[in-house]
Amino acid sequence: MGTDFTATRAMFRMQEGVIYLDGNSLGPTPAAVAEKVRACITNEWGEMLITAWNRAGWMDKPRALGDRIGRLIGAERGTVVLGDTLSIKVYQALAAALELRPDRKVVLSDTGNFPTDLYMAEGLIRSLGGGHELRTVAPEEVEAAINQDIAVLMLTEVDYRTGRKHEMKHLIEMAHAAGALVVWDLAHSAGAIEVDLSGAGADFAVGCTYKYLNSGPGGPAFIYVAPRLADRVNPALSGWMGHEAPFAFDLGYRPGEGIERMRVGTPPILQMAALEASMDIWDRVDMADIRARSIELTEAFVEAVEAACPTLTLASPRDPEARGSQISFRHPEGYAIMQALIARGVIGDFRAPDILRFGFTPLYTTMEDVSHAAAILGEIMRDNLWDRAEFKTRAKVT
Amino acid sequence: MGTDFTATRAMFRMQEGVIYLDGNSLGPTPAAVAEKVRACITNEWGEMLITAWNRAGWMDKPRALGDRIGRLIGAERGTVVLGDTLSIKVYQALAAALELRPDRKVVLSDTGNFPTDLYMAEGLIRSLGGGHELRTVAPEEVEAAINQDIAVLMLTEVDYRTGRKHEMKHLIEMAHAAGALVVWDLAHSAGAIEVDLSGAGADFAVGCTYKYLNSGPGGPAFIYVAPRLADRVNPALSGWMGHEAPFAFDLGYRPGEGIERMRVGTPPILQMAALEASMDIWDRVDMADIRARSIELTEAFVEAVEAACPTLTLASPRDPEARGSQISFRHPEGYAIMQALIARGVIGDFRAPDILRFGFTPLYTTMEDVSHAAAILGEIMRDNLWDRAEFKTRAKVT
Incomplete structure (x- = not known):
């Protein structure tokens, strides 16, 4: 793999304590921007x-x-x-x-x-x-x-x-x-x-x-x-x-x-x-490397989330060749689950009526991000941490 | 006049040695931008x-x-x-x-x-x-x-x-x-x-x-x-x-x-x-004040340029009520004249085939700017300073 993803990640300004899985909606700031x-x-x-x-x-x-x-x-x-x-x-x-x-x-x-x-x-x-x-x-x-x-x-x-x-x-x-x-x-x-x-x-x-x-x-x-x-x-x-x-x-x-x-x-x-x-x-990136790493990231996320969260249903194609660089799960309480995740520093987004959406962006997303995000999602689902009024109140959604 | 134009001018970052009469094309930078x-x-x-x-x-x-x-x-x-x-x-x-x-x-x-x-x-x-x-x-x-x-x-x-x-x-x-x-x-x-x-x-x-x-x-x-x-x-x-x-x-x-x-x-x-x-x-400005000052500036410019430059023809309406906040003059060598002006730090622009265009913007343009610009234009016309190859070469025009 010719692309140095450690180097590319260092070229972004990432937020402490945040795992950002919403680069499919709004990418984060390049450090030089x-x-x-x-x-x-x-x-x-x-x-x-x-x-x-x-x-x-x-x-x-x-x-x-x-x-x-x-x-x-x-x-x-x-x-x-x-x-x-x-x-x-x-x-x-x-x-x-x-x-x-x-x-x-x-x-x-x-x-x-x-x-x-x-x-x-x-x-x-x-x-x-x-x-x-x-x-x-x-x-x-x-x-x-x-x-x-x-x-x-x-x-x-x-x-x-x-x-x-x-x-x-x-x-x-x-x-x-x-x-x-x-x-x-x-x-x-x-x-x-x-x-x-x-x-x-x-x-x-x-x-x-x-x-x-x-x-x-x-x-x-x-x-x-x-x-x-x-x-x-x-x-x-x-x-x-x-x-x-x-x-x-x-x-x-x-x-x-x-x-x-x-x-x-x-x-x-x-x-x-x-x-x-x-x-x-x-300009430093080869798209074949992006794709290979994207598949690694998404495959790991699907595996970890399915293992930890039996009530979440995979909404994305299981075959990585049949999907892009995001993974979605369905759950009737998807909105509240996403709010609970965001409160824990894992930022994805929600799309009505029931989709939890996670974008994987090899330029700055690591395998550690994936396993931490899946672990936090697992805790939220296991302990029903999403089941709180503060997470169920709908704000204006973007 | 309620609007403080000294204060508004101070809120722009103006270039030393430049009289900017092209705010009708691209306004300059607010200092806070x-x-x-x-x-x-x-x-x-x-x-x-x-x-x-x-x-x-x-x-x-x-x-x-x-x-x-x-x-x-x-x-x-x-x-x-x-x-x-x-x-x-x-x-x-x-x-x-x-x-x-x-x-x-x-x-x-x-x-x-x-x-x-x-x-x-x-x-x-x-x-x-x-x-x-x-x-x-x-x-x-x-x-x-x-x-x-x-x-x-x-x-x-x-x-x-x-x-x-x-x-x-x-x-x-x-x-x-x-x-x-x-x-x-x-x-x-x-x-x-x-x-x-x-x-x-x-x-x-x-x-x-x-x-x-x-x-x-x-x-x-x-x-x-x-x-x-x-x-x-x-x-x-x-x-x-x-x-x-x-x-x-x-x-x-x-x-x-x-x-x-x-x-x-x-x-x-x-x-x-x-x-x-x-x-x-x-937000600090009253448009009636802008208009009054704009008319002062444009009237002064027309008067000074017409006095100093008999070969320039006023292309704008003489009645300030019949025009906006710009003054244009015509001259067959308008392009070269504008280049000579820009070389002297007076920035207006040229519009084919023969129009010299000057925008007047009370937020940051002063009466001193007007008289200096007219004086420099007068020198350029009097001494044919525009009649040089470097000013006649057409660059891509914006």
Whole structure:
């Protein structure tokens, strides 16, 4: 294994007494991030002022960071660009894909997709006003539902609730054979598992950076368009940063070259500075090593929790090849159990109605974390420590 | 004058030897911003991790900051929300307005609108596929072009090139009398001039925060929807943060209450922390004082430059009531002149083909800045100091 996970862990600022198993929701702070953002504010924005757009390379960051993320997801250079939120990127990708399949009207997705992807599709379909249909089936029924009616297959590769993983390459082949395009949401894939967009023949992919990629709250999203499609895309969100010549201030839109046209507005430079601190860590990492260690961590967690907690039901696939880098268990009192865990310093999260969710992030999660977390969960279940009013009161959930 | 501009200037970190007249493009750093963002990174993201979404109030920031900005633009409480970029906010507002006028097909705008607004309208109209038309007339012809065909009048209040200001209240009355809705872009208004959205009977407004509002590069945009319309808006960009219950993870979209539905994805918390540092200054300010001082500054600049530089042609309206808080001059060698100015420490910017642009920002711009800048410009013009190869070489322009 070439990646030094002791070294990567040391590049994060971890909290004393906390085992953080929620990096699949919000990654922790890279140790260098505060200084990186300070330098951006003080030395770039503060001193260079407006000239920093060129002198500090701000204008090129969405593309430069896109290439660094691209390496982690098997994307060709120059095919990934940063910006906006994942919801917006879903809208862009789906709109572009639908326009490339004008004779078809069905968007096929599944009930395991993250809701905002479905919501954005709803909104787009309403705007299009062309009789499109969002057809949502159970995850295990996706393959059977692919047929000649499908314009676009839109899936989140790894289910945010259970960690169940779709077979990307196989589904792309099926979809392409039926004449459909595919949009992948990599929110729970990028930095979590090996992804090979190029090798899988992917069309479009989108993802966020604040989970496994540790860019901080509200960090920018990314979008991938296959090189064979990029110059055929007609952007629905045709913003000036995606214009062929943004600073010509033409009155009419002309799309920029390739992936550049998927840019929309002014990029969020402070959030990108934070992402750079994280990418300085990611640049040292081989995704095959991440995946191997992730499987070790998740396998150990499943084994320890199942041994200690007979009333918890595994909600994730038992086969590590069939899941991402999270483990979920079900329990009717899942909310209170998670609150009890958090009170003991083990931070995972809860997803209604009954899912306890734990993310495993080899960059900073150790085997000791796994065994301690499982032991604490075991105590909580054995002694019913969750059965207290303070743990059952629902706060606003994030 | 109740606002203490000596105090507000002291709350910015100004560069020695620089007169910054480009706050209409990118505001300078509030002195407190680096610490504000550091605290967000270290104390909130770093220590609270995922729990900061509730414990640090992150989830509510788009609305809380919206109210602070709302005060500066005459918006009722609870009618402004932050997020995304201005291009995205234009798309949202225009899509919503068009849907409220289903029987009409024309979007009326003008050639003085910022190009991205026109680009986004183009993209939206193409997606709608319903035979809409983007009709773009000269700014002075807008009023005459308002008729019963117009679904939406979409204008930037203050022209980014010349500072020419539309009469908001009058145009809204004209548009409403013709049965049209109006979308205002306040990019060069918010923090620059007095805006009274409520008093003017505005329908929709959008704006950015990185110009006069000093939120830093890529700071979030804002959107206003009149209370009488907000609950009738059917969001085109129907993201989960605008859902009635984002954390219920329903498969179907239900819009949130009022302005909440204009939220889309996860808010950019670091950029919002930077904006808070600026709003701590803005909270001390009365917009009537800003406007009065702005007129003093711009009048003095026009007078001094016209006296010293007979070959420069005023491109802004001479009547201060007819312009925003910037002054533009035309000259065929405008690019080289601006480069020569920047080399002397006076930072304005250039807009093709021939416009020298100077923003006046009372929070930190003094009368001494104005007279020094005019004097330096006078020397450059008198001695043709701009006529050097180094100033004529075009870099990538921002």
